[in-house]
Amino acid sequence: DKIVSELVTRRQRIVLDELPRALERDSIRLVTPTDTDYPVLFHQMADRPEGLFVRGTIQHLPWIAFVGSRTMSSYGQHCIDVLIPPLRQTSCGVISGLALGVDGAAHRAALKAGIYTAAFLGGGVDEASLYPRAHIELAHQILDAGGAIVSEFGPQTESRNYHFPMRNRLIAGSTLATIVVEAALN
Numbered sequence: 302d303k304i305v306s307e308l309v310t311r312r313q314r315i316v317l318d319e320l321p322r323a324l325e326r327d328s329i330r331l332v333t334p335t336d337t338d339y340p341v342l343f344h345q346m347a348d349r350p351e352g353l354f355v356r357g358t359i360q361h362l363p364w365i366a367f368v369g370s371r372t373m374s375s376y377g378q379h380c381i382d383v384l385i386p387p388l389r390q391t392s393c394g395v396i397s398g399l400a401l402g403v404d405g406a407a408h409r410a411a412l413k414a415g416i417y418t419a420a421f422l423g424g425g426v427d428e429a430s431l432y433p434r435a436h437i438e439l440a441h442q443i444l445d446a447g448g449a450i451v452s453e454f455g456p457q458t459e460s461r462n463y464h465f466p467m468r469n470r471l472i473a474g475s476t477l478a479t480i481v482v483e484a485a486l487n
Contacts, residue, residue: 319457320455320456323427323456323457324354324456326427327356327426327427327428327456328356329354329355329356329426329427329456330354330355330356331352331353331354331355332352332353332354332355332359333351333352333353334349334351338355338359339353339359340353340359340361340364340475341361342474342475342476343471343474343475345474346470346474348470349474350453350471352453353451353452353453354425354426354451354452354453354454354455354456355426355449355450355451356426356444356449356450356451357419357443357444357447357448357449357450358447358448358449359419359449359451360394360417360419360447360449362392362393362394362417363391363392363393363394363477364393364394364395364396364419364475364476364477365388365393365394365395365396365476365477365478365479365480366395366396366397366472366473366475366476366478366479366480367381367384367385367395367396367397367403367404367407367480367482368397368398368403368404368407368469368472368479368480368481368482369402369403369404369481369482369483369484370402370403370482370483370484370485371400371401371402371403371404372401372402373402373403373406373482373483374483376483377402377403377406377482377483378406380482380483381403381406381407381410381482382410384480384482385407385410385411385414385416386410386413386414388411388414388416389414389415389416393416393477394411394416394417394418394419395407395408395410395411395416395417395418396418396419396420396421396472396475396476397418397420397421397472398420398421398422398423398465398468398469398472399420399421399422399431399432399433399436399439399440399450400433400436401433401435401436403482403483404420405436405439407482408420408439408442408443409439412442412443412446412448417446417447417448418443418446418448419443419448419449419450419451420440420443420448420449420450420451421451421452421468421471421472421475422450422451422452422454422460422468423452423454423460423461423464423465423467423468424452424454424458424459424460424461424464425452425454425455425456425457425458425459426450426451426452426456427456427457429456429457430454430456430457430458430459430460431450432459432460451471452468453467453468453471
């Protein structure tokens with residue numbers, strides 16, 4: 302009953318007439334598998350997204366994902382500091398999930414080294430939905446540097462726990478390698 306009630310409440314909040322205005326207001330594009338901006342490796346996924354909401358620029362580079370704990374240790378920061386800057390000598394970009402800890406550190410290191418970076422989110426890419434709220438400035442820095450903020454969730458979609466496995470499949474499915482910098486055993 303609780304789930305049905307939540308779905309009914311959410312459905313009442315979706316205003317399709319508002320979608321074009323929301324896309325325009327935050328410079329969001331809807332990218333589909335037939336668009337040239339659609340990440341190439343997604344075409345190999347059995348459950349590829351039929352649409353991506355994108356702010357910024359998707360560059361068709363080989364991407365390396367850096368992910369890990371939201372409570373990063375000094376060891377995790379050291380790994381980021383050692384592994385990301387040398388990517389400047391390659392044609393690789395860095396992607397992650399904009400989360401606290403390893404994800405945010407990876408985006409910051411890529412920006413500092415002048416490496417393309419894109420963030421995949423578990424909620425909407427519109428200004429009101431960006432999550433975590435503590436990384437709004439980082440999201441803007443990514444966009445200002447020519448990177449992208451990407452999600453399969455439409456504007457005005459809050460990040461939910463069950464969205465993150467869906468987001469993670471996009472991170473893994475769009476990269477040549479995923480480096481788990483550090484994580485809890487479970």
